[in-house]
Amino acid sequence: MDTTGILDEALERLHVSGPERMGRLTNHAPMAVEALAARGQARSVHRWLDLYAHKLEEFPAGVERVTAADWAAALGDPRRAADWIDYFQREVTERPWREVLAEWWPRLLPGMYGGSAHPVIRVGHAVRTLLVSGEDAGPRVDELAHGLGYWAARHRPVEGVAPLPGADSAAGALDAVTPIAEQDGSFPARLDRVTGLPVWAADVSDPDEAHRRLTELVRAATHRYATHAHGEPTMLVHAATAPNAVLRTLPALPRELWVPSMRAAWTASAAVTAMYAPDAPAAYVPPGTLTPDEVFERALAHGDEHVIKLTDTALDVGDEQAIAAALRAIELSDPLV
Template sequence: MNTVISASERTADVCQNRRERIDALLADASHHIEFNGHLSNHNKHAVVALAGLNASAGRIEEYYRQYVQETTYGYGLEPKRPSRVAVTHENCLSLLGQRTSFSSLCEFFDGEIARHGLRAVLVEWMPALMPGWVGAFTHATIHLGWGLDYGHPRMITEGLAYMVFSWVSCHPQRQRVSDQVSGNNAIESLIAVADMLEQDPVAFQAWAARVQNGQIAPKKAQCHPELKRSGLQYRIAMALAEGHPLMDAVPGWLVSEPLEDIWLQLHYCVAIIYLARPGDFVNLHLITSLHAMEEIAARLPQTQSRSVVRCFWQGMLGVLFSGGDIPASATFADLHVRWQGVTDNADAPDIHANWQTVIDAAIAEAEEHNPKLVYVAQKLWQRTGYQSVYRAAANCFTTTPELPPSFDELEADRGM
């Protein structure tokens, strides 16, 4: 499928009710949260990103309709499924990661929010749900966080439900505050982690081979069968289940630094990770999921917010380690030297023109990860006093990856 929609195919607004038209798309409850097994329905993520980039309501509606019919993977969305379990306060957590009863989970959280209010629901449920933030390859967390960003109740409810549905723990119980990982901030600690892995590459590759093949303790290796079909999600789940001393070590700055500083450090860190392999489909998700996690944490007490950043760091390393090929420490260090403290002149015509070109291209894209990337990167560029690293990241579009052979070798999950 062609991943770019030409400018001639884009439509303009025909009336002034842009917000109402976008809200109607986000309120749509007619499709399942996944398709062809475990592939996440990203349609509403794209709506939020396109709205944030000031795309016309007509263009956003056009994108939504096309995605329903055929995603960039070549499959259309699937209709809403009936639920096997009637979800209650008592049984909700028993469904963590069981990939069942999504519609009933939505009804449950909708009722909880109506009775107690959104903030109270987040405060109650995030301690249990946030450790599973990498589930569905971070898309459940993205769904909730981006729903909070836009402020749409249906998308928020779906995000909470999806976090239960797809939960895969990063095992925060293994976290230990440690000086094993040096560094005064996120990027310095990332460089230190990569350097330590390079000191014994044979050991790291042996660890990676074990987790990629599921050759870990049987109790740890238990997961929903659909994850094995994914390949990527299975590797990440096994990496997190097995753990690694460097993954589970909590650097001191995560404990002592102000939260606002930590969020900015992490945003810079994941931008550097992305620029180490420009356009990398996997690493792009660290950018968009971190945005989601900060949106969630902003609604939580500070103690819970601190747990969110610790979970992100642990899960981020799990994602990076799972592939067995983390970028070189020298690459990270060189990029840090290149981009640290570099800012754009926001009034310069060439900077303005570059952003306009990137935004126009993102709005025209059928691959929804690209408007999401540009939306987050521009927000960070503005927030940080026009740091150039975020504009550089925004210019590095990704492409839809090929599905692995396991998609054809194993039967897709069609359960309720």
């Protein structure tokens, strides 16, 4: 983890920008710079930000202050992003960040599908760096407030999804996902067409087992990207990175929240799979003998934010097929220019 102060500088630089651009596209920079710092590439953070800067917009104007008395009315209103971020900045200033996270995680968890699941991914990156850097982390605590505020503004539950026959393993359950019939349109439009998902790990009640199964899901979704990414190379990244964000957050949460977290992560990963899966897999291409550091350096040289984040997750998994997934993302994605 970066100890030079570069990550904090980058986050301060980014917190004058909004969480989105063009009214719908996510600002990925806070997530990408945290991944760069976590993978020993802090020296490249500002250079990467200079390349990404044209994708940033000014921080949006507020509408009306969110309070403890009226927050429910503002939940899921993207116009209130600035209001929500201001609310969480006040919260993490007045209380320990773990306390704020534990209170709001179960409120936000049912709506992790808004913003194409980017808000929970941003929170996962923020929590990872906070768990390493400690309680008094300045801009890193502020980054958690930005992530939680973005999540509250884009909160979108998934309802009415019928349980379908599944499988015991996460890989088998992902294989059992039926793609939606009309694979076109925006993320929200596609999500509305997801009416049924396979059952997986429904009988889990033990927190430690939930952690194990969630780890299995991240591995399975990452492996699957190596052979299925051509369905939609950018959006299918989230089938792996969203559950990994939840997995990274579990150590900061009360154990009673681990099982519902695993279940929400499964729904997110399976839904993204249904929305963007190709008709058939591609042939698996072994990754050769590249080291993890060499793979991440290739992702950095490519520069695309989704490539960096998928590679970051692939290195968490750490096996051959995960490395192959990272190389597949590099192959199929347009580089940052």
